[in-house]
Amino acid sequence: MVIDFSSLYEMPKSIESLFDDFARMNRSAYARNATAGLNIVEDDNNYYVDLLVPSVEHETIDLTISDKNLIIRGEVLKNAGKYFRQERGHGSFQRVITLNAPIDRDAVEATCENGVLRVVLPKSEAIKPRKIAIS
Template identity: 50%
Template sequence: MVIDFSSIYDTNNDLERFFDEMFRTSAFNLRRSVYPPLNVFESDDGYIVDVCIPGIDPNDIELTITARNLIVKGERKLMEGRYFRQERGAGSFQRVLSLNVPVDRDKVTAKSENGILRVTLPKAEAERQRKISITS
């Protein structure tokens, strides 16, 4: 609506759209308190962490791995210009994820696709499940 400089006769259900968008907008979603949102999966071999960070060049994301923590750090930069609307989050962010099992730091891989970063963290060799054969 802000970018709407069309003639005043062209009302185009603006009011209807206003209410419609207000109730559907992501700002209405109260789960936005932590950024970036992430999903964590576990398999027998390790963890997979998916981080939802659209619009950030993968080279600008800093991933740090300690024995039990994964730290995602970065910055969303604003373009220079005259803003009519600014809804996308901007600024620095950091999120620390604790893992309850040590991971093999040298084998951690990450790739980014369509704004979703996928980090694969294999469990440390000593932590993997092992079948023990019973001898009688």
């Protein structure tokens, strides 16, 4: 009986090839899709949403607030020319942030500076801590 071990030697190469294909697929998918990283911080009075939007004109960003969500939409334009290396995606993006507390929607403010969009969401007076005087 002869056992052919050559296929065992080929298996690591085929597994490595599978991982290489997967990594290539993820890189190309990332290159096609824009993402915008964000941080959300809160203090006693406000929630602060900071969204990374490098090379996005703030006039093209759409902010919508509903009872439960803040929706941020925008588009990262593709640079002209042939990419030597691409780590930042391009195309449309949308971030939906679920609001866990009532917001004073009339007092929401947004600014965009140095590639960071900051949205200040004031908490509703009804949920703010309040001192109660004892008589």
